[in-house]
Amino acid sequence: MAKTIEEINEKIKAGKAVVVTAEEIIDLVKQKGTKKAAQEVDVVTTGTFSPMCSSGAYFNIGHTKPRIKLGGGRAYLNDVPAYTGFAATDILIGANALPDDDPRNRVHPGEFNYGGGHVIEELVSGKDIRLVATAYGTDCYPRKKLETWINIRDLNQAVLFNLRNAYQNYNVAVNLSDRTIYTYMGVLKPDLGNINYSSAGQLSPLLNDPYYKTIGIGTKIFLGGGIGFVAWQGTQHAPNVLRSDNGVPRRGAGTLAVIGDLKQMKPRWLIGTSMLGYGCTITVGIGVPIPILSEEILKYTAVSDEDIFAPVVDYSGAYPQMKSDILGEVSYAQLKSGMITIQGKEVPTASLSSYPRAVEIANLLKEWILSGKFQLTKPVAPLPGVESGITFKPLKERPIED
Amino acid sequence: MVVSKRIVLHFPRRVVERPIVYRLVKDYDLEFNILKAFFTPEEEGLMVLELSGEQTDYDKGINYLTKAGVRIQSLSQDVIRNEERCTHCGACVTICPTGAFELDPLTRRINFYNEKCVACVLCIKACPPRAMEVHF
């Protein structure tokens, strides 16, 4: 029965492809079994919508008259510092960047109302952004100061380039201490007051392709409401973790680096985000289509929340101290029930990742494919898999002695 | 007829020091329960109050407050959700002390029942996309 991506694309062009979401496939497999479902279904669409810190964008703003060399100078977008370590008119902004005068955590917990993620959201919304830059001046680039409004439509290039997105599984956060803590996993109340998690579970891209059999470098995806590509494995990509019998990692594992034209993205899918007491970030929408090339691949996509487990980690102790202790493992089905018993205590759960929006992404991608406007790509190279031996190493500090 | 209402009082700077709430008890025979009181960064005093008593006394009390320069808002108008910005993630569900947010187990969307809200403002900064807004 094995299909090829070319065959699936022919069906998409002919308007005959059968596409279902990673949520719909679960019931379909229950009704029809994997063999029949694998024959019928051509593509399963996944989705995730979650704060993803290692995200950013770069721009080419065009040359000024007279010319200015931003490279090696300083540049600010709405007071948020941008990186100027490139050539004359290329700048990059990261989602976590903060204005120099942001009070940060001086009054704890800091609010972090506006940062790089918000700049990206406003740019995508078509709002004018204030660029203020200084440079040192050279014979060929004499200008030293620039203050101007810029708008995404006038930029030569505006590219979203995220170093690490779409984490394959993630920690579940709790707080065992006696005071409220403010983390990138949200506000955690004392004495196991709440549990926060952040994964779309059964809809999440890499949980539906646990061994990266179809998702690879060059895979075309839904990114921020537009079209993007998997550029590389994401930073911290760690395929070698504890896995269940179904192949699904029980710890944070694979990640994706993704890239796409920011000009065609939408602010609904790139939202500037503030984590109280932690910092600014951006909530990113990603959807990945999985071609059903075999029954095995289909089986992976039929995974459901009951069969995906994540570690519960204390963010007041084990996490900051880099200890590997966990309080146990829970399934996403348990997490999504709203209440979990941990250490004999009933603890309410909350999500940082939006499941309704993940469903919306998977459905949008499905519509795009059904309408023929989105065809699948064959990866040009695979992501490093379990056999690569790659693990996520801590920093080995070597103190610098004078 | 006895009424009991939750209201938000906004005190301009000049009336903050006067014993306004005390007079509600003494002159108008009203009972109160302060749910929350704080100053905004603009130094306006803000108090969330549950006020109960006879309807006629209640009306007189409110009249007195208004004359004293206090602005009164019914509670439910104060904290609203910007529906455009809410992603239905759910981060607010365990933050709200009164259970004003509820997860719909079917759609997995988060319902906001603002009649349960006591305007404690805890959710305002805990909402990652900042979809919850206080309107003074």
Ligand code: SF4
């Ligand atoms: S935390 Fe904010 S965005 Fe998330 S569900 Fe609550 S109100 Fe909506």
Ligand code: SF4
């Ligand atoms: S202001 Fe307080 S009571 Fe009202 S919804 Fe937010 S957290 Fe709940």
